[in-house]
Amino acid sequence: MVAAPCESACPANVDIPGFIALVAEKRYAEALRLHRERNPFAAVCSRVCFHTCEDKCRRSTIDAPVAIRAIKRFMVDQEITLQVPEIREDPKNAKRKIAIIGAGPAGLTCAYFLARLGYRPEIFEAEQRPGGMLVQAIPAYRLPREVVAREVRMIEQMGVEIITGxxxxxxxxxxxxxxxxxxxxxxxxxxxEGTRLNIPGEDVQGVEDALTFLRTYNVRGSVPVGKRVVIVGGGNSAIDAARTAIRLGAEMVTVVYRRNREAMPAYEEEITEAEAEGVRLQLLTAPVEVLSEAGQVVGLKCVPVQLGEFDRSGRRRPKEAGEAFCIPADQILVAVGQILNLERIIPDIELRRNARGFIDVDPVTGQTSQRWLFAGGDAVTGPASVVEAVAAGERAAVGIDLLLTGQMHAFWRETKPVETSFDPDAEPEATPREMLRLLPVERRRHNFDEVELPWSESIAIRQARRCLRCDYGKRNGTQESVLHQAGEL
Ligand SMILES: Cc1cc2nc3c(=O)[nH]c(=O)nc-3n(C[C@H](O)[C@H](O)[C@H](O)COP(=O)(O)OP(=O)(O)OC[C@H]3O[C@@H](n4cnc5c(N)ncnc54)[C@H](O)[C@@H]3O)c2cc1C
Ligand code: SF4
Structure with a gap:
């Protein structure tokens, strides 16, 4: 049963009021354990989750949403010794052979939940380091690498083998x-793989996709960067590539996007920070040609656009509206989409595709058109988010268990009461929403230090107490704890 709006908005169904209430009582280890019941990547998500939970938080009807992600960040910062979750050892399951391809959040989460059921899955990862986009694409100033490594280590400690390369x-x-x-x-x-712009002139020196740029830097530790860099696109890859280019010494970084700012798929806070760091947004602008001299890019020819009729995605379609102009550039990074080239990776098995060209799966179990083959994460949805990949990994683990045993044993899905104190008659805490402090802009240049800074305990507890406990009375246990507090038991 889903007990609160934040929880139902969380793709991974984390018991959000539960962990917040535990933080409010300084029971940090229990709070983290509760989070990892449904999502192993608590520390990763405390840095990069798009927090749809906050968009649905009922506290907004009074003033502003509870700062759930920031509370989570404080919670994970309190973990000293890495804890592994409950594992139900099962010698029969341990003998079954399960392979997971890809050590991104989807594959790692699938392995995590299978391990909790006593299986010993093996992960095959193409790169030398597990983590997927968490280490290949998302920059370290948003997600420090040791944070990812720690949660991967937790999964390995549960008996999961990761074979890299x-x-x-x-x-x-x-x-x-x-x-x-x-x-x-x-x-x-x-x-x-990144997609192409499909405009004249793009096959010249200095034009590459933003994902390759980010991956080269994150995997190899260095990447050529121009002085005048133009990035085409309005999503996370575009903003991350722009902020990475700034840190690597680019003098002028411009993000060209064909819709308005509100329509940019990138996370609003990231856009704001990119602008603060000096990234220029060139909105309502469409690229029409890459200009080059002697095979090297020198600029991007663009036209201004206006937003017209709504398209099938519910967004207004841009249409040309004005004279072409040129943005000088010695490097163009293309961030307009990502694809999966299935024929190259799986030439031997016929797989049904979904409408977007990704792998078609049963939405409940993650099973593909081959009954022994499951899939989840971006390979199914196209570029999405960490928490959606986590949710898909969990669903597939349950689906695989069902295939192998004929039953579902997902004990973590059972609703468990969280014994905490709460007085439903008390006035809501009057404290406002607070945000994490940020590293000053002048200290971000030429380094990849984490931008978001930790909270003190007093701020975290103050924020946690703002929660209205929308789950109150909807889960066994909350009622009893209130009576206990009132001295009636
Ligand atoms: C620049 C950028 C910024 C982002 N920022 C955010 C953010 O702030 N918040 C958020 O929630 N999401 C963000 N995302 C999206 C998020 O990273 C992805 O949705 C998520 O990582 C998808 O997880 P996944 O496990 O499905 O795939 P991936 O993370 O892509 O992992 C796939 C893994 O499979 C491996 N692999 C691929 N092919 C093979 C093969 N043939 N054999 C073996 N292994 C293979 C890859 O090396 C990789 O390790 C961002 C994405 C990008 C590109
Ligand atoms: S007030 Fe608390 S329980 Fe209610 S939606 Fe917000 S975080 Fe969730």
Whole structure:
């Protein structure tokens, strides 16, 4: 049962009022354990989650949403010794062979929940380091690498083996894995390739996709960066590439986007910070041609656009409205979409695709058109979010267990009471929403230090007490704890 609006908005169904209430009582280890019942990546999500929970928070009807992500950040910062969650050992399950392809949040989460059921899945990861986009694309100033490494280590400590440098389609095939006895396979391979602009002149030196730019920097530790960099696109990759280019010494960084700011898919706080760091937004602008001299990019020819009729995505379609102009550039980074080239990775197995061209799965179990093959995360949805990949990994773990045993044993899905004190008759706490402090802009140049700074305990507890406990009385246990507090038991 979903007990509160924040919880129903969370793709992973984390018991949000529960962990907030535990933080308010300084019971940090219990709070973190409760979070990891449904989402192993508490520390990662405390940095990068799009927090749809806050968009739905009922506290907004009084003043402003509870700062759920910031409370989570404080909670995870209190963990000293890495805790593993409850594992139900099962010798029969431990003998079943399960392969997971891709060590991104979807694959790692699938492994995490399978391990909790006593399975010993093996993960095959193409790169040398697990984490997927968390380490290949999202910049370290938003998500420090040790934060990812710690939660990956937790999953390894649960008995999951991660084999790195092993790419499906290059080093092995699904048919070979089946021949080696793997009974179920999960595909968590993401949407790893950037799409092209499809405008004249783009095949010249200095034009590349933003994902390759970010991946090269994050994986190799260095990447060529121009002085005048133009980024095309309005999503996370565009903003992350822009802020990375600024940190690597670009003098002028311009993000060109064909709609208005409100329509930008990137996280609003990231856009604001990008602007504060010196990134220029060129909105309502469409690129029409890459200009070059002697095979090297020198600029991007653009036209101004206006927003016209609504398209099928519910957004207004841009249409040309004015004279073409040129933005000088010695580097253009394209961030207009991501794809999955399934034919190259899986040439041997026929798989049904969904309307967006990604892998089609059963929405409840993650099962593909092959009954032994499951998929989830960006490989199914197209570019989405960490928490959606986490949710998909969990669903597939439950689906795989069902395939192998004929039953569902997902004990973490059972509603558990959280014994905390709450007085439903008390006035809501009058404190306002507070945000995490940020590293001053002048201290962000030329480094990848984390921008969001930790909270003190007093701020975190004050914020946690703003929660209205919308779950009150909807889960066994909350009622009893209130009576206990009132001295009636
Ligand atoms: C620049 C950028 C910024 C983002 N910022 C945010 C953010 O702030 N918040 C948020 O929630 N989401 C963000 N996202 C989206 C988020 O990172 C993804 O939705 C999420 O990582 C998807 O998880 P996944 O496990 O499905 O795929 P991925 O994270 O892409 O992981 C797939 C894994 O599979 C591996 N792999 C691929 N092909 C093979 C193969 N053939 N064989 C073996 N292994 C393979 C890859 O190396 C990778 O490790 C961002 C994405 C990008 C690109
Ligand atoms: S007030 Fe608390 S329980 Fe209610 S939606 Fe907000 S965070 Fe969730």
């Amino acid at each position: 092993a790419a499906l389609g290059r080093d092995f095939t699904l048919t070979e894995l089946r021949a080696r006895g793997y009974e179920a396979i999960f595909l968590g391979i993401g949407a790893p």
